[in-house]
Amino acid sequence: MAETSPKSRMRGPARKALITEAALEIFASKGYHATSLGEIAKAAGVARTVLYDHFPSKRVLLLAVMQEQNTALVEYVGARITGAGPPRERMRSTIDAYFSFAQSRPAARKLLFDRANEDDPEITTVRQGIREARTRAVTALLGNDIRTTVGRDPHEPIAEAMVEFLITGLDGVAQWWERHPDMPRSALVEGAMRILWTGLGNAE
Numbered sequence: 001m002a003e004t005s006p007k008s009r010m011r012g013p014a015r016k017a018l019i020t021e022a023a024l025e026i027f028a029s030k031g032y033h034a035t036s037l038g039e040i041a042k043a044a045g046v047a048r049t050v051l052y053d054h055f056p057s058k059r060v061l062l063l064a065v066m067q068e069q070n071t072a073l074v075e076y077v078g079a080r081i082t083g084a085g086p087p088r089e090r091m092r093s094t095i096d097a098y099f100s101f102a103q104s105r106p107a108a109r110k111l112l113f114d115r116a117n118e119d120d121p122e123i124t125t126v127r128q129g130i131r132e133a134r135t136r137a138v139t140a141l142l143g144n145d146i147r148t149t150v151g152r153d154p155h156e157p158i159a160e161a162m163v164e165f166l167i168t169g170l171d172g173v174a175q176w177w178e179r180h181p182d183m184p185r186s187a188l189v190e191g192a193m194r195i196l197w198t199g200l201g202n203a204e
Contacts, residue, residue: 016054018044023065028107032062032118062118063126069108070130074137076101081141087149091197095170096189102174103185113171139163166196 022043026035037058041048055061080097083090102109116127139146142163143154152159173188 012054015044015046015050019046019051019054019061020065020068023061024069024111025107027062027065028110028115031115032058032120032123037061059120059123062123066111066127066130069105069112070134072105073101073108073112074134077138078141081138081145087145088197090145092189092193095192095196096185098170099174099177099185099188102171102177106178109171109174114175135160135164135167138167169196 019040023035023040026040026043035058037051038048040061041051044051051061055064077094077097080093081090083093085093112130116124118124118127139154139160146152146154146159146162150162170192173192177183177185177188
């Protein structure tokens with residue numbers, strides 16, 4: 001009897017991970033409408049029927065990938081926000097963490113922030129929900145710093161608005177960086193740090 005191939009012995013979670021990683025790259029590169037489940041299955045090295053075992057539709061797959069990557073982003077950056085050290089150094093570390101994520105996971109950054117033209121009401125609603133959940137999560141992580149450094153209650157709506165400003169501002173820099181890849185990450189961190197820290201009322 002012929003030996004079973006390693007791919008056929010692969011467990012469900014491993015196959016699912018292959019599918020979501022392939023979907024991330026293709027959705028980010030081509031967009032929702034131009035992507036087919038067939039090409040995702042091919043890129044993942046699985047049969048289309050296997051893909052359907054995990055995701056019943058392209059919409060469900062896209063939403064799962066967005067949720068997965070948003071969780072990864074919040075955890076990646078959140079570890080720096082809540083790390084050791086004074087607020088200034090944690091701010092620098094947090095900025096660097098976002099640029100590091102953008103550099104190491106460009107497809108994830110693009111899918112979460114750039115790809116928003118799906119023209120699908122359910123996807124639009126979920127995408128907006130992910131964005132608001134991300135802002136709330138980062139606001140909660142920054143709660144002590146907002147209270148002690150900025151002097152505002154982190155539960156005030158203005159706190160979330162300022163965190164939204166922080167996130168979209170850093171992502172704007174990350175988009176600029178894609179067009180100017182020769183710029184060192186350290187220079188971007190320093191530039192963003194000067195503006196954001198000064199904006200928090202610390203001019204030094």
